[in-house]
Amino acid sequence: MNNDHDSGLPDGLDLRALSAFVDGELPPAEHAAIETQLEQQPQAGARVAAWRAQKAALQALCGAPQREDVGYSGRSGQSGQSVADEPAFIVVRRPTPWWQRVGIAACWLTAGAGLALALGPLAPRLTGGAWNGLGGQPPSFAERADIAYAVYTPERRHPVEVAASEEEHLINWLSKRLNRPLSVPSLQEYGYSLVGGRLLPGEAGPAAQFMYENRSGARLTLYITGISRDETAFRLFRDGNRRTFYWVSDRMGYALSGPIAEGKLRSIAVEVCSALGGKPEAWQ
The missing domain is CATH 3.30.200.100 (MucB/RseB, C-terminal domain)
Known part of the structure; x- marks a missing residue:
């Protein structure tokens, strides 16, 4: 079975190569070759753009640090491909029973209110005015x-x-x-x-x-x-x-x-x- 055909990609581009391209795992020569092919094949380019958007959304929603060299330098610049800051995995933990969550939430709410009252007068100096007590969320x-x-x-x-x-x-x-x-x-x-x-x-x-x-x-x-x-x-x-x-x-x-x-x-x-x-x- 031909995986390239099943994936709906044009001839000459395979799914694994595109995935490695998005993740910055290709050598410079192969990366440049695929980038050239994407310029000529809008269908594959659209797929790569969708993958990048999904990846960025997951990083933002999961609180992962953004790569400093993500993106491009100008409209015709080269893409940054550092992966040093990417999370290696996401830990999935067993759900906490509801009664434990309620008790923990009550404790944190009490502690948070006390902390807000204590630090409220210092907030403008600590944050440059970006935080406004409990109303600053x-x-x-x-x-x-x-x-x-x-x-x-x-x-x-x-x-x-x-x-x-x-x-x-x-x-x-x-x-x-x-x-x-x-x-x-x-x-x-x-x-x-x-x-x-x-x-x-x-x-x-x-x-x-x-x-x-x-x-x-x-x-x-x-x-x-x-x-x-x-x-x-x-x-x-x-x-x-x-x-x-x-x-x-x-x-x-x-x-x-x-x-x-x-x-x-x-x-x-x-x-x-x-x-x-x-x-x-x-x-x-």
Whole structure:
């Protein structure tokens, strides 16, 4: 039986070779050869992109450290393939009985409340204002924005559904799906150009993700979704080397994610909020 044929892949590419390519296990010459073949075979390229997205999602959801060299340097750069930071396995433990979970949860809740009361006055100095006592837990839309960044920014061939060359169509399509007129703020003054965008599932409906890239290939994403509450708070959520500044304005949640320096990302977030009709002066 021919495994290549059964896998639905074009001739000349086999499933094991593609899997090793995604995992960074091939010698440089073989890696370059497969990369060339993928440029000529969209079906195989789409499969590789899907595998990479699934792998990044699992790493983000399981709390695995992201590889520092994931992604590409520019639109025509070479991919990083270090696997030193990848988890070798996932440990599956026997479920704890429900009565033990309830008792443990009660103990942790009591201890957590006491710790919050003790450290509350020190929180702004310890976290730069990113944590706000018991109310500082990031909302799910900020966590979703962070995971979406981790999943899609490493993609070279399929980072977005609609490219920036179709910006008008992209904005009209996402505005219709979110039932809200959207606009895409320009980040050219910070050296970032729009790559495009995509539709994502949100906490209580659809969400939009717009992706930007600078000349060195570094990427930022702006995540937008409708939410049921309104506030003016501006907070920071960290996950490894990724940072997400998030805020709510007129019942819309916004999150700007990227691995750049905190101060610079905050400056860009303030600019984005102002461009989208928010009131960043309330954060100062």
